[in-house]
Amino acid sequence: MRRPATASGFTLVEVLVALAIVSISLLSVAAAMNQMIDAANSLRDRTYADWIAQNKIVEIRLSGVQPETGSSSGETEYAGVDWAWRSIISETGVEDLYRVDVSVSLAGTDYDLRTVTGFVGPPSIPGQSNRAWTSGGTGRGPGSPRQPSPDDGARE
Numbered sequence: 001m002r003r004p005a006t007a008s009g010f011t012l013v014e015v016l017v018a019l020a021i022v023s024i025s026l027l028s029v030a031a032a033m034n035q036m037i038d039a040a041n042s043l044r045d046r047t048y049a050d051w052i053a054q055n056k057i058v059e060i061r062l063s064g065v066q067p068e069t070g071s072s073s074g075e076t077e078y079a080g081v082d083w084a085w086r087s088i089i090s091e092t093g094v095e096d097l098y099r100v101d102v103s104v105s106l107a108g109t110d111y112d113l114r115t116v117t118g119f120v121g122p123p124s125i126p127g128q129s130n131r132a133w134t135s136g137g138t139g140r141g142p143g144s145p146r147q148p149s150p151d152d153g154a155r156e
Helices: 012-062 150-154
Strands: 070-078 081-091 097-105 112-120
Touching: 012 070, 012 081, 012 097, 012 112
Parallel strands: none
Antiparallel strands: 070 081, 081 097, 097 112
8 A cells, every 4th residue: 555645844835934034033133233333333423522522621721821702613533533623612600710612523514422511710830729719718728627607506
């Protein structure tokens, strides 16, 4: 007696369905990797922009001259990329204290990647802090013991 031949293996439809599932899975993995690469590049660019802005504020502090209110802009090359920066120096209402806002973008674009704000006081002798600010106007330095006030015992 002869046995009937049975088919073994996959049908063409089963193979096509399996290929479709695998291709959809690979596309979603590729899209997720592309999204992660874009996020990493964006984070890198924002970090560089932050460093450039902080460097500009430090340059103003270390220039040794009292800043003038107004705005300025320029371009710089950093990490092999051209960057554009714009600084705005304004008064704060406190004598000899200025607010500095520095915005940084990729050169040729109008989108600010990062804006950093800093404060700049009058120039001081290198290596010394501003004595007017550290003494608090009382003649005491930051390490001097606090003098008791008459109101200290009034709390209950």
